[in-house]
Amino acid sequence: AQSVTQLDSHVSVSEGTPVLLRCNYSSSYSPSLFWYVQHPNKGLQLLLKYTSAATLVKGINGFEAEFKKSETSFHLTKPSAHMSDAAEYFCVVSDRMEYGNKLVFGAGTILRVKS
Amino acid sequence: EAQVTQNPRYLITVTGKKLTVTCSQNMNHEYMSWYRQDPGLGLRQIYYSMNVEVTDKGDVPEGYKVSRKEKRNFPLILESPSPNQTSLYFCASRKNTGASGANVLTFGAGSRLTVL
Numbered sequence: 001a002q003s004v005t006q007l008d009s010h011v012s013v014s015e016g017t018p019v020l021l022r023c024n025y026s027s028s029y030s031p032s033l034f035w036y037v038q039h040p041n042k043g044l045q046l047l048l049k050y051t052s053a054a055t056l057v058k059g060i061n062g063f064e065a066e067f068k069k070s071e072t073s074f075h076l077t078k079p080s081a082h083m084s085d086a087a088e089y090f091c092v093v094s095d096r097m098e099y100g101n102k103l104v105f106g107a108g109t110i111l112r113v114k115s
Numbered sequence: 116e117a118q119v120t121q122n123p124r125y126l127i128t129v130t131g132k133k134l135t136v137t138c139s140q141n142m143n144h145e146y147m148s149w150y151r152q153d154p155g156l157g158l159r160q161i162y163y164s165m166n167v168e169v170t171d172k173g174d175v176p177e178g179y180k181v182s183r184k185e186k187r188n189f190p191l192i193l194e195s196p197s198p199n200q201t202s203l204y205f206c207a208s209r210k211n212t213g214a215s216g217a218n219v220l221t222f223g224a225g226s227r228l229t230v231l
Contacts, residue, residue: 009155034219043119043205043222044158090157103220105150107157 002027004093006106014114019063019078021109023091026072033074034092035065038108044090050074061085086113117142121206121223128196129231136191136226138206144221145211147189148173149181151202152225158205164189165211196230203227 007022025031032051036044048059055067061084065076074091091106119140128134140147148163150173160173164183178200180192189208193200206223 036222041225043224044207044220045222046219049219103148103160105158107155 002031002093002095002104004091004104004106006089006091006109008109009107010110010112012112012114013081015083016080019076019081019085019111021076021089021091021111023065023074023076023106024072025074025091025093027093027095030095032094033065033067034094035059035063035074035076036090036092037087038090039087047076047089081111081113083113083115086111117221119206119208119221119223121204121226123226124224125227127229127231130197131195134193134196134228136193136204136206136228138189138191138223139187140189140206140208140221141187142208142210142221143186144208145186146218147183147206147208148220149179149189149191150205150207151175152205153202161191161204193228196228198230201228201230 003026005024034049035047037047038044047063048057050057050067058064063078065074067074088108088110090108094103122137145166149161150158152158159175161179162173162181164170167186170181170183183189204226207220209218209220
């Protein structure tokens with residue numbers, strides 16, 4: 001069975017400093033991994049996804065994530081936080097070749113950015 | 116614009132009064148799904164549909180019903196709402212062709228429901 005663990009429920013950084021949001025997963029040998037962002041009172045928006053190509057994935061707004069199979073991790077990073085990055089972030093795993101439904105969401109990480 | 120539209124966005128109701136939250140997508144997606152979001156629990160799936168007339172239970176289906184009579188619509192029905200169904204609800208859709216597990220979910224803006 002697939003599962004996702006977001007290791008921090010809350011992360012607080014200062015504006016201009018790096019962001020690291022951690023995600024570990026368990027899945028079949030062909031996972032797809034996604035990061036979604038949810039700003040207050042908004043729906044979820046895709047930040048980036050990994051399917052099977054390059055292990056370093058670049059997303060919107062300067063975010064990137066690296067798929068590390070040996071560590072079963074897909075951590076989200078950004079070199080310099082901006083106030084507008086304050087939001088909740090969800091790591092999601094699915095089976096890439098599955099014709100079906102198996103999407104599993106992490107519990108979410110709330111990112112706070114201090115001025 | 117490609118989108119998933121949910122209505123209503125906000126609703127306050129009372130225990131036992133039937134309600135329906137509508138969901139419509141304009142992207143010709145086969146797959147649609149309902150989630151509820153509660154603090155500290157992330158998103159939990161209520162029901163999903165692989166295509167027209169095909170629906171199945173997710174992780175937390177109790178107290179909910181759905182139907183999929185048309186490809187674009189996937190309403191969520193609460194026959195007799197209770198206070199523990201107070202939550203933020205999201206509808207989402209994606210294509211279900213090819214390596215469908217790699218396809219991106221498109222989410223609606225959410226419906227905040229309060230049951231008194």
